[in-house]
Amino acid sequence: MSHEFIADEIEDINRATIYRILNQFCEDGLAHKVIVENGKQFFALCRNCGTEDHHHNHLHFQCKKCNQVECFKSEVNISLPEGYRVENFNGLVSGLCNNCLAA
Numbered sequence: 001m002s003h004e005f006i007a008d009e010i011e012d013i014n015r016a017t018i019y020r021i022l023n024q025f026c027e028d029g030l031a032h033k034v035i036v037e038n039g040k041q042f043f044a045l046c047r048n049c050g051t052e053d054h055h056h057n058h059l060h061f062q063c064k065k066c067n068q069v070e071c072f073k074s075e076v077n078i079s080l081p082e083g084y085r086v087e088n089f090n091g092l093v094s095g096l097c098n099n100c101l102a103a
């Protein structure tokens, strides 16, 4: 077994473990998932969701330059036709963040 192989193996185990923990956080309401344009998943901590008015219908912003993903606090009003119910909202906006624009 080469040294590289062991390193790869460990990294894979860690990734799977971290992924499982993060998914558990989501189920426990401690974190929420953000799926971005390339299908990659990001996790955001729910303490950013606001404590008294906890909602996940907010926009996520992905910066094309630094790839940073962030949560926007303000709630998005989703109006669906009669008889529909929202269970998940994955609103992603991409562009340039204020840091990259200022640079």
Ligand SMILES: [Zn+2]
Pocket: 029, 030, 031, 032, 045, 046, 047, 049, 054, 055, 056
């Ligand atoms: Zn939340």
Ligand SMILES: [Zn+2]
Pocket: 063, 064, 065, 066, 067, 068, 096, 097, 098, 099, 100, 101
């Ligand atoms: Zn940026």
Ligand SMILES: [Zn+2]
Pocket: 032, 034, 044, 058, 059, 060, 070, 071, 072
């Ligand atoms: Zn969020």
